[in-house]
Amino acid sequence: MKWSMFIYKVFKNNKILLYNTLNHAIVILNNDELKKINNDLPTTLINKVTNNLIQMEFLIDKNINEKKKFISLLLKEWNNSRFLGLHFLATTGCNFKCPYCYQLGIHNSSLNKKNIEKIIDYIEDYIVKNKIKESTVEITGGEPTTNWPNVKILLKKINKVFKQNKVKYKVFLTTNGFNFNKEKIDFITKYNFKRLQITLDGPEQIHNQRRMLYNNEGTFKKIIDNLDYIFANKKIKKLNLRINYDLNNVNAIPELLKYIKKRFNIKKITLSFGLITKTINTSKANKYINIHGIKESEFLNYYIKLYKTAYDLGYKMPNMFSFDGMCTAKLKHSMVIEPNGNLGKCISGVGRESFKIGNILTKKIKKLNYLFLDNYEKCLTKKCAFLPLCHTGCRFESFILNNNIKSIYCKKELLEKINKEILIINYFKEKRN
Numbered sequence: 001m002k003w004s005m006f007i008y009k010v011f012k013n014n015k016i017l018l019y020n021t022l023n024h025a026i027v028i029l030n031n032d033e034l035k036k037i038n039n040d041l042p043t044t045l046i047n048k049v050t051n052n053l054i055q056m057e058f059l060i061d062k063n064i065n066e067k068k069k070f071i072s073l074l075l076k077e078w079n080n081s082r083f084l085g086l087h088f089l090a091t092t093g094c095n096f097k098c099p100y101c102y103q104l105g106i107h108n109s110s111l112n113k114k115n116i117e118k119i120i121d122y123i124e125d126y127i128v129k130n131k132i133k134e135s136t137v138e139i140t141g142g143e144p145t146t147n148w149p150n151v152k153i154l155l156k157k158i159n160k161v162f163k164q165n166k167v168k169y170k171v172f173l174t175t176n177g178f179n180f181n182k183e184k185i186d187f188i189t190k191y192n193f194k195r196l197q198i199t200l201d202g203p204e205q206i207h208n209q210r211r212m213l214y215n216n217e218g219t220f221k222k223i224i225d226n227l228d229y230i231f232a233n234k235k236i237k238k239l240n241l242r243i244n245y246d247l248n249n250v251n252a253i254p255e256l257l258k259y260i261k262k263r264f265n266i267k268k269i270t271l272s273f274g275l276i277t278k279t280i281n282t283s284k285a286n287k288y289i290n291i292h293g294i295k296e297s298e299f300l301n302y303y304i305k306l307y308k309t310a311y312d313l314g315y316k317m318p319n320m321f322s323f324d325g326m327c328t329a330k331l332k333h334s335m336v337i338e339p340n341g342n343l344g345k346c347i348s349g350v351g352r353e354s355f356k357i358g359n360i361l362t363k364k365i366k367k368l369n370y371l372f373l374d375n376y377e378k379c380l381t382k383k384c385a386f387l388p389l390c391h392t393g394c395r396f397e398s399f400i401l402n403n404n405i406k407s408i409y410c411k412k413e414l415l416e417k418i419n420k421e422i423l424i425i426n427y428f429k430e431k432r433n
Contacts, residue, residue, distance in 0.1 A: 002041065007385055008416070017423055084333040087328060092351065093110060093146060115341055116154050137155075141174070145178070176199060180196075198240075198242065199243070199244060207256075224263070238270065246276040311426075319427075348394075375408045
């Protein structure tokens with residue numbers, strides 16, 4: 001037997017935590033157990049402890065070529081996929097003027113009924129040709145509620161197509177929450193609605209300085225009022241609260257988290273903290289500095305501070321951190337559809353020619369995927385345990401930093417540091433109340 005290469009180890013208090021990044025299994029051993037296992041490996045002695053490690057694939061047959069096996073399983077799953085990831089931009093326009101928006105400067109356009117008909121026809125044809133069985137429909141923007149009549153048309157038509165072709169689907173919505181009132185909430189919950197994302201960037205005063213209307217009017221109070229009905233609606237099971245941060249607001253986020261806990265049932269909430277970064281090419285000298293001054297080297301301390309605050313307050317937090325993973329861009333079947341019919345595979349690449357793979361309306365579409373196997377081969381050669389989590393990194397960040405979609409965007413060192421702290425918080429410290 002031998003240890004799998006897909007193990008991340010954390011040492012603490014004479015114990016070692018092993019995390020299997022392939023199947024997410026976790027086991028904690030003391031140093032004496034670990035030493036005995038390592039001594040026994042050459043003779044493959046099987047006892048209760050080693051048997052559990054074998055079952056959880058921490059220990060594997062010494063003849064297994066993990067590099068070859070990983071690529072084989074990856075391609076098998078990818079080639080046999082019957083899942084379609086759909087991102088619809090209802091509009092690239094917005095009623096907010098957030099200074100850090102990654103879509104700043106993109107031409108404003110909105111879905112209309114005529115374009116919806118052609119887009120739905122294309123999707124139905126794609127579903128039939130590729131024998132699609134499952135899908136997620138993510139409605140985003142810009143701000144989708146500013147084009148709500150056409151969102152309603154889109155959902156009705158896509159629902160009809162999926163039902164006719166026996167495709168199981170879920171609907172996700174990303175909105176700033178300002179116009180997401182009772183009427184819109186009641187409508188969308190009729191269409192297999194599973195997840196809602198709304199952004200708050202701090203307590204009222206801080207939020208209103210960052211996420212304001214075009215007339216500079218604050219938005220916090222109205223969003224909170226809308227959240228009251230969202231939490232009262234039993235059909236909405238999950239709210240993803242997005243908090244974008246930089247040096248201007250990071251120290252105020254704990255106050256927001258306390259406020260939300262006091263006002264709402266946080267068991268319904270998942271949190272995501274988003275570091276604001278540049279969305280234009282930067283020089284090599286300052287490529288890790290974002291527009292508000294947080295360096296990547298500082299990211300660890302800021303993120304862990306936020307994570308621990310949320311954890312101690314009782315929010316459900318992930319027990320592992322990753323930047324990218326098997327995102328929409330890397331799926332075999334995925335589409336990011338802009339209002340004008342432009343087609344891409346990366347939501348962050350909207351409006352950028354480098355990420356455009358065609359146009360549905362003109363029917364000029366090239367086959368392209370972002371699952372670059374050469375990158376996987378390189379990471380496997382380095383025996384990186386984080387590959388199953390990051391899948392060679394973000395294509396958009398690779399483009400921003402290196403002007404090359406195909407390059408590896410490696411954050412191994414940062415992943416090691418962040419996940420060490422997260423695993424210690426979850427498994428080596430006293431449990432919260």
